[in-house]
Amino acid sequence: MPTSSKPTHDVHQAASDGYAIASKAYARGRPDYPQEISAWLASSLGLRDGKTVIDLGAGTGKFTRRLIATGATVIAVEPVAQMLEKLRTELPSAQALEGSATRIPVPDNSVDAVVCAQSFHWFATTQALDEIHRVLKPGGQLGLVWNLRDDREAWVRQLNAIVDQVEGDAPRYATGAWRRVFPAQGFGPLQEQYFSNMHRGSAEDVILNRVRSTSFIAALPEPIRKHIESQVKALIATEPALREKEIVAMPYTTAAYNTMKST
DSSP states (O other), rough: OOOOOOOOOTTTTHHHHHHHHSHHHHHSOOOOOTTHHHHHHHHTOOOOOOOEEEEEEEETTTTHHHHHHHTSEEEEEOOOOOHHHHHHHHHSSSOOOOOOBOOOOOTTTOEEEEEESGGGGGSHHHHHOOOOOOHHEEEEEEEEEEEEEOOOSSSHHHHHHHHTTTTOOOOOGGEEEEEEEETTBBBBOOOEEEEEEEEEEEEEIIIIIITTTTTHHHOHHHHHHHHHHHHHHHHHHTTTTTOOOOSEEEEEEEEEEEEEEEE
């Protein structure tokens, strides 16, 4: 396992640096996925006993747990050493491998599904899709999943505005740039479903650690990062839905997409 967080040529700097720094905050601050995602994994991706799935860009294993629960054999692929180490420690039943979207360390036509949870926007290129196509069996499924803050709540819009001011050139789901690689050669139409989700817990975890786990924020110089945190703390202190609450709730929408290897 690599011990350096130095990025490889195919990993964005904000991801390699930010996630190396924020691996602990990531595990605590990221929401789980709604129960409906389990049925989606079975019905749309066909995951069950006897199947093999890759969790591509697995991070600390937040989604890997859901894949393990399907009964399928799970291979977790992650390029950031600190994230991979945490995943290996906490989820020994998954085979955890160092790799990336353009160098997946498994043979051709060897897996039934590849799932990218909170990750595809980082590597939405034809080169990555070619590599995913290579490892999928004929008829295999590519699944894309994101938990998205639901900005119909006014305070969530304020939080998003604080985060967005420092996003720089970091790829994000919200820009829609990831969609440009579809339709993709060798894959069928992209199917999509949406589910409601809620992250409940302390403001420290649900809001502050969520912001700290944002790659491009974690990679900022400390004075700028502290300034962002102070803005978030001010929002928590002044927003009636958050102020002096032991438990807060962040609303999310979970977006789930899938497409089949057609040729």
